[in-house]
Amino acid sequence: MASDAEPTAVKKSSALHRQYDWLRGYGPAVFSEDLVAAIIVTILLVPQALAYALLAGLPPKAGIYASIFPLAIYALFGSSRQLSVGPTAVVSLMTAAAIATIPEGQRLVSAAALALMTGGFMLIFGLLKSGFIMNFVSRPVVSAYITGAAVLIIISQLRHIFGVSSDGQTALSLMQTLLSNVGDAKSVTMLIGGGSILTLWAVKKYLAYGLYKIFHLKPTTARIITRIAPIFVVGLCIALSAGLDLSGRFGLRVVGDIPAGLPNFAIPALSLVAYEALLIPALVIAVVAFVDSMTIAQTLGARSRTRVDADKELLGLGASNVMAGLTAGYPVNGSLSRSAVNFSAGAQTPIASILAAAFMALTALLLTPYLTALPLATLAALIIVACFSMMEFKNLWRTWVYSRTDGLTAVATFLAVLLVGVQWGVLVGVVLAMALHIRATLKPHMARVGRFPGTEHYRDAERFNVETDPAVITLRIDESLYYANARYLEDKVARLVVEFPEVTDLILMCPAVNKIDASALSSLHEINKRLMSANVRLHISELHSHVRERLHRSDFIDQLTGQIFLSQHEAMETLRSEPDWSQFSDHIDMH
Template sequence: MISFSRYLPILSWGRHYDRSALSNDMVAAVIVTIMLIPQSLAYALLAGLPPEAGIYASIAPIMLYAIFGTSRALAVGPVAVVSLLTASAIGQVAEAGTAGYAIAALTLAGVSGVFLLLLGVFRLGFLANFLSHPVIAGFITASGILIATSQLKHILGVSAHGHTLPEMLGSLLAHLDQINWITVVIGTSATGFLFWVRGNLKPLLKGLGAGPLLTDLVAKSGPVAAVVATTLAVWAFGLDQAGVSVVGSVPQSLPPLTLPGLSPDLISALLVPAILISVIGFVESISVAQTLAAKKRQRVDPDQELIGLGAANLGAAFTGGFPVTGGFSRSIVNFDAGAETPAAGIYTAIGLAIASFALTPLVFYLPQATLAATIIVAVLSLVDFSILKKTWGYARADFTAVVSTILLTLGMGVEVGVASGVAISILLHLYKTSRPHVAEVGLVPGTQHFRNVKRHAVETSPHVLSLRVDESLYFVNARFLETLVQSRVTTGCDIKDVVLMFSAVNEVDFSALESLEAINLRLIDMGVGLHLSEVKGPVMDRLQRTHFIDELNGDVFLSQFDAWTHLMSAKPTAR
């Protein structure tokens, strides 16, 4: 049972499921379902797919995640950034509105699902760490701007296109003569109302004495109210005949069984976008899941989360959906509404299934401008320019990474933005570790502690150079240490011994070993001893497998103080 529970978390939490959890999960499911109906339709629109695809992508994936996922509160389904990435990816292989476009969306979900499952099975979740937080923040901010801009055409009622910010703005300006002012009124009114609901409705209800449950339910129903009001207005006044674009006919059915495209050419064309979508989706999902789990002292297994998200995406691929991941806003709502177990997701899926079968005729007159307003209000919360100020004040390299990611995403599209974000994250790490901090240290008087000579009043000796290496040594920075030691031990100086303090060194790769050997040989030629201190066990184990320790022109000391005491016993000290 333990081994099955590891891969099927439902067997773990399901054994302790009780009436109290059922009640809390049902309440959360009602609130999230109300929120998801307009949101799912809107994100399908963003992905360039029929509106029902958003509903379909929110049913089977949620159920599958509830079985395989480990988060008690994560709500899986279409999200803004992944929907934008989906539109960008499949728009390059098929034309929107065609059968090939829908098949490409299914294939993209399927490839993403397989990739996530493989990462989970082989426990490779750590690969997502190659995306630094500043780069992720920059990409999400730029994506929020792109998504909001892409929806302006629906607010204005014009035909526009483009995948980058300059393309979108240029296309909008070129079609300003097509503006439908009735659509503008509907879109701006819905946007203003939704912003008001988000910021003011909950405090107003609390001031009127409403209970927390009623407050949450009414506040989260804001998008539904906008949908109902604008739909009734279009229907009552026949505004669709006046040029207002509406959702139109939506199939009244449960999610169909579908089959992704199996063409090698299609799969190869979507492979890289699928990997990028998987990585971005997983990073967003695991961040939300771990944040919510920490609030209740629960544990989330990143590798099992990969399996859960992989299963969810495969579910979307075979039930008419498109790529999905854990959504930030809906997960927060699910958590705040009191969800105790993933069963809340199952109840949400049942609610959406009922909606897809019974309520879809009611959205025929739903204006696309209202769905666009829903998207704009949702994604603008993703835009966070404060990261620029924070990184500028803390680390200019991180600031450069954020700005580069934002500009590349806005100027060249989301796929280039994601790819460049990964590359920038890796290059940033390589840059930071290529010049490791190496401090000359001395003895703090009256103690056995050694500190940086530039920061503390310490005892040093003109005959002993003690260097504390504050980074693991590998091929990128090996020559840096070699050059540094060479520059400090020059002809005519009084240094007779060099001590490398390895207290912060967790790894020495083969390139670094060769550099240490080169340092040792050069110091031998100069008549200078090379010593090591505070070498960690795993590092020492590896060094002892080579001839380096035997050929070392010095000793290996347990502590820096031992090295100092031994070398000072024959040499005078100076302050």
């Protein structure tokens, strides 16, 4: 009996280790490092959870709820060891945009439904092995989107700094209502908000350097202290607000009562029509949250030399969002700042995230009464200072200088976020990037090439001083051939034949042709026929083996008037015209 049970136990153990490879060698030493990292991340997460709930237009408790069970669930199903999942600035802003038109009493349950649907989309993508979808969102689009979202977030939070009301989903509408109400700004609120911004900015910019230079702390320790320093700013503002009764005496807006306790598990009670209205926002949030989280996870994975699985990330993020929806939270994704702190603090395994979730649960149970007097202006300052590091204008400028096409896509994405809305910015960027890519392939670069004298290297005849033969023309094709650019190739060949009437052989040089579809094959047939009627033979050189194998499935090679050469040099050596040897004759006329 024991011998039968032992293989079963071994199989279960090996399956467990395949799923959670970080369990190998896990012991007290690793646990202590995870524990320290969890404590530090929790210190950072508490004010961020409150601040991002404010940004999403939700009660503070939604931010705390979204930081408990979703964080633990991702640790169980995700593939990154250091990614810290929870409320983030961009997804919070997208949530605010999605529920902006919903009556205030229904926003909390609508946000939970949005998280449930976002997680559902991610789970479907994960089960379909669709991790490749992040390849369709280019880095310039992501950079521009995050930069535009950061600017929009800052504008949206200015109302809390001035203590006035401001409505709208675009930069123009927000600024318009803000400026119309700025006359009602409260001086105490501005003092708290402005002072918090300056203090947080100074801490972020100079504290680590000061700790390193003056107190000779290790760089890693100095950075960790700098990361958690905002909790002391928050504590100071709470003390000032409560001790001086700034809310009662000067109208300072504060967080107010936060219900103590853990959330109940329940499916968001909304009508089918309400769920349908959230369908598109949920899909957009799912794509943005996955791309953003995957970028962070890959960066940390490279630094820790661990592998990140895109499909497993979809399942982990999907499960965490479903849990957020079932526990009165709102959509979540990976946080760059908290993940960086988690990594710097020495987190070795996802146990650090599970411990952080436990600490957030204790916060919900025990510490919420101490957060009542927290000024909203301080939370807005936390958000604004966090957005300073999200703006990547230098990257946008580098993109514009390097590639006007990518630069145009980035600028359009940035402006779309500001002028149309955050939920449409990434969609505009993706669609425009794909449209410009298709446009570029409609007329691919095709160059007539010649040989560098005395070598086997062939380059563009219009850009280099190379040898050419008017009877043997070579056209290099720098793109795969498919239905959209096939007729362009026909026109290009026709122009060459007219331009060089002496041509007897035309070589299509195909080092960059990775595919020839059925439409392009028909065009090659037509080119072969037209050249044959003009007494010009068609040849092909440097064709990839897999493309050549596919051509063998058709009768094109049998009908080809010329040959298929392994290299361009072989083609030219075979087809080049014999020189007129009479001009080199050494015969001497004696008459």
